[in-house]
Amino acid sequence: MLKRVFDIVFSSIVLVLFFPLFLIIALIIKLTDKGSVFFRQERIGYKRKPFKIIKFRSMYSDAQERLKDILENDKKAKEEWEKSFKLKNDPRITPIGKFLRKTSLDELPQFINVLKGDMSIVGPRPIVEEELKKYYKGKEYIFDVAKPGITGLWQVKGRSDIEDYNERIKLDEEYIKNQSFLYDLKIILKTIKVMLTGKGAY
Template identity: 50%
Template sequence: MQVKEVKIDTTIESKPVYNFFKRLFDIVSAMVALILLSPIFLGVAIAVKLDSKGAVFFGHKRLGKNGNFIKVYKFRTMYENSKELFERFTPEQKKEFEINFKLDDDPRITKVGNFLRKSSLDELPQLVNIIKGNMAVVGPRPIVEKELEKYGEFAGKLLSVKPGLTGNWQANGRSDTTYDERVQMDMDYINKRSFGLDIKIIFQTVFSVLKGKGAV
């Protein structure tokens, strides 16, 4: 199933050699990470289960390459009745969410979920998405359909590449960036993407997470 009424930008450089080695790197690194981080997966799963009712994992409908809908996996960070809590948002909270698609103080997020988001550990299950091939280690973050309007004329370019576990804006600001800055960072990445840039973004992301810079 694809998103409607968005023309995918086919004018960007294809880079077949880069795409081949990027996919090879994605598969190997994701499989190694799953093995090495399995104790952390187990610890997080237990913490999520003990903290609140609900499933350990959560699959969220996002947009992937060519506008195809994909299920992005995460550790659950919200209460089971998050939809009901959203309906109770004040007009100010709803306005903030409509602008940024997030809240600085979101009442739907559990105590463990708050830690997982700040540390980005909630994103680890997306290693499975990478192995499946609908995400990459590095790329624009997968967005929900409603967010596509934020990209305006650049929507087609955004959907021309695979979304990533991390990307330019996570490496350079995370939640400290405005949505307009995020769009520009995503476009800069797509225009300049290379294996060297991917490695640089990975190291910058690790550094930002360890420092707690711009934590969600």
């Protein structure tokens, strides 16, 4: 109950304080690239129920088609994708998208997900169903005991610099085993520090 109350209060304050920034980011995205301001994607939520995560769009509108072409024609990129489900030098990301990701500003709309109850401020990484099936065999319970979070141990211990996917899962498990209100506060403070440095974000 304390965690939920904190989520609501914290998210409400962030959304009110950063509303002008929301408008500026939305305008820049709209002016620099055609397509929606927001990116919505189905993710695995609490009790493994799917929900639509909301982010500022950081990729070109035809990102999925570009990814398919990259994986079919670039062997090295395909190996990187299969290992970490990410591309370090991802050509699908727009110029403004690179800045948003570096500063984590693309994740601001996720506070709407928190208010709706789909997510928490701190929790396991919000993953897609493909990741759950491919990497989380025997570890699915993670999403049975906690809501996915905007931030978490993965965020403060390297973010995308952690290339071994199993290491990401271990961090999710570590959070589950140690979660408490004070532990969440500690992670939030560390997240602010990581955001200011931009370390591990791409």
